[in-house]
Amino acid sequence: MKQLMILTALLLLIPLAQAYNQQDILNAQKVTTHLELSQDIELVKKGPGYTVDLLTAELYNFPQDDTTQRILKRQTEPKSEKKDDMLKFRWPSPNPKLNIKVTSTVETRNEFNPLKEKITYPIRDQLDRGYDNFLKPTQFIDFLDPAIKTKAKELATEEDDLYIIVSRIANWVNKQVKYDLNTKTEKATQTASWVMQNKQGVCDEITGLFIALLRAADIPARFVSGISYTPTIEGEKWGSHGWAEVFYPERGWVPYDITFGQYGRIDPGHIKFKETLDPRDKPIRFEWYGRDAGLEAKDIKIKADIQETEGRADAVISILTRIAKKETGIGSYNLVTAEITNLKDHYITKEMILANVEEMEIHGSKKKLAVLKPNEKQKLYWRVKVKEEIDPEYTYDVPIEVYTQWGDVGTTKFRAKKDYPVYSLDDIVKIQDAIEAGEYVIQAKKYTPPKETETKKTTQTIKKEPPKEKTGIIQKIIKWLKQIFR
Incomplete structure (x- = not known):
C-alpha cells in the first residue's frame, strides 16, 4: 500500500x-x-x-x-x-x-519590429488610402464622442513624436480604466464612449477606448482577437483576449496590449487569431x-x-536604483530614484514597478512608465515614507526593488531607526528638484540581504506581480515522501 x-x-x-x-x-x-x-x-x-x-x-x-x-x-x-x-x-x-x-x-x-528613428506627428499626409478604414468610427469605436475627442487632443498636445504620443495614450487608458468583469461588461461589449464615462471594462472595452482615442487623433489602429497565457495559483491558464495594433508609417503594424501594460511589444504568450475594425466582429x-x-x-x-x-530574449534595459537617505527615522520620508538605460538603438517602453514593503508607504502610484528613445537614459522617482506605527524598539533594513514584468530589476536598501533623522515631504521634494537640476548626487549601491545579527528585525518585500513560481505543492509532496521513508 x-x-x-x-x-x-x-x-x-x-x-x-x-x-x-x-x-x-x-x-x-x-x-x-x-x-x-x-x-x-x-x-x-x-x-x-x-x-x-x-x-x-x-x-x-x-x-x-x-x-x-x-x-x-x-x-x-x-x-x-x-x-x-x-x-x-x-x-x-x-x-x-x-x-x-x-x-x-x-x-x-x-520578436518585434523596432522603431529606430522618430516619426513626426501628425501622420495623416503619410498614409495611403488603404488605411482610411482604420480611422473611421464604428458601432463600438465611437470616437466622435466629445469627451473622447477632447482627451485625444489633450494627450497629443505639445508633442510631435508619434511613438511618445501613442505611449501617452496607452498609459492614460491603463491608469484610468479599471479592469472589471461585471454584469454590464460580461454579457456584452460596451462602446468606447461608455468606457470613457464609466472608467471600467475588460480587455475588449479597454482596447476599444485605446483605439478610439488613437483614431480621434488621426492614428490608424485595429482590434486583434486571440488568446493569452495568464498564470494563476491553480496553474497555467489560457483565455480569450483582445489587444490592439497601431500603424506606424514605414514600419507597419505594432502591437499594444493595454490590459497587460505591454506597449510596442507583446510577450510570446499571445496567440493571434484575427484583426478587425471593431471588437464585436463575429468569429x-x-x-x-x-x-x-x-x-x-x-x-x-x-x-x-x-x-x-526555447532560449531567452536579450535584456533591452538596465535599472540602477538609488535611495536619497541611507538612514532615516521612523515616520521619515525618503526618495527612490531609478535610472533606466535603453541598451538598444530603438525605442522602448517599459512599465516600472516599485515593490511593496510592509513597513513602507508609497506616495502616489507604484507604477511609472519609461518611454525611452534609442540609447536614452531616464530617471523615475518614487516618494516613500517609513510607517509611523512600526515598533520603535527595532531597527529596520528596508529593501528597495524596482522591477518590470519582464524580469528586469534594480535593488538597493536603507535603514530605519527611531534615533535617525526624520525628513519631511518638503525635504524630499527639494532633493528631487536638486537631482533633476544636477545639483544633488546619490551614490549607487547594490542591495545585499542583511545578516541576522545586523538588526533585530528585517522587512520582507511583498511583490504583487509578477507572480512567483508555484512550487509549494511539490515541496509538500517531497516533505511527505521523506516522512514515509523515515
Whole structure:
C-alpha cells in the first residue's frame, strides 16, 4: 500500500513539474503551444416542415501565420477548406447535433519590429488610402464622442513624436480604466464612449477606448482577437483576449496590449487569431438551406497547453536604483530614484514597478512608465515614507526593488531607526528638484540581504506581480515522501 501511495505521489509530480512560470513565457525566445478550439452546434426544429439540405460555417477566429507566429500543424474535424483568412466547413444533409474542432500547433516568437528613428506627428499626409478604414468610427469605436475627442487632443498636445504620443495614450487608458468583469461588461461589449464615462471594462472595452482615442487623433489602429497565457495559483491558464495594433508609417503594424501594460511589444504568450475594425466582429458565420429550421451555437471552447519554451530574449534595459537617505527615522520620508538605460538603438517602453514593503508607504502610484528613445537614459522617482506605527524598539533594513514584468530589476536598501533623522515631504521634494537640476548626487549601491545579527528585525518585500513560481505543492509532496521513508 505504501509503495502504491509513493507511486501516485511521483506521478503527480510529473504534470506539476511541467507547469510554466510567467517569466518562462515572457522571456522565452520561442514558445510552442498545442491549441484546440471546439464548438457545439445544434439545428433546431421550428415547424413541422423541418428540413436542412446543407449547412455551411465560415470560421474566422483561429491561429494563422503572422509576423511573430508560425503554424507548425493544423487539423480540423470535419475537414475544412481554407480560403484567405477563414476556414469553411460543409455538412450536406446534416445531423441535428454537430461539432467543429480545430487543432493547431503554434510557434510564437519573442520578436518585434523596432522603431529606430522618430516619426513626426501628425501622420495623416503619410498614409495611403488603404488605411482610411482604420480611422473611421464604428458601432463600438465611437470616437466622435466629445469627451473622447477632447482627451485625444489633450494627450497629443505639445508633442510631435508619434511613438511618445501613442505611449501617452496607452498609459492614460491603463491608469484610468479599471479592469472589471461585471454584469454590464460580461454579457456584452460596451462602446468606447461608455468606457470613457464609466472608467471600467475588460480587455475588449479597454482596447476599444485605446483605439478610439488613437483614431480621434488621426492614428490608424485595429482590434486583434486571440488568446493569452495568464498564470494563476491553480496553474497555467489560457483565455480569450483582445489587444490592439497601431500603424506606424514605414514600419507597419505594432502591437499594444493595454490590459497587460505591454506597449510596442507583446510577450510570446499571445496567440493571434484575427484583426478587425471593431471588437464585436463575429468569429463565425453560419448559413443553411432548408425550411422550418433554426441554429444554436454554443460558446467556443479553448484548450491550450505549452509544449516547449526555447532560449531567452536579450535584456533591452538596465535599472540602477538609488535611495536619497541611507538612514532615516521612523515616520521619515525618503526618495527612490531609478535610472533606466535603453541598451538598444530603438525605442522602448517599459512599465516600472516599485515593490511593496510592509513597513513602507508609497506616495502616489507604484507604477511609472519609461518611454525611452534609442540609447536614452531616464530617471523615475518614487516618494516613500517609513510607517509611523512600526515598533520603535527595532531597527529596520528596508529593501528597495524596482522591477518590470519582464524580469528586469534594480535593488538597493536603507535603514530605519527611531534615533535617525526624520525628513519631511518638503525635504524630499527639494532633493528631487536638486537631482533633476544636477545639483544633488546619490551614490549607487547594490542591495545585499542583511545578516541576522545586523538588526533585530528585517522587512520582507511583498511583490504583487509578477507572480512567483508555484512550487509549494511539490515541496509538500517531497516533505511527505521523506516522512514515509523515515
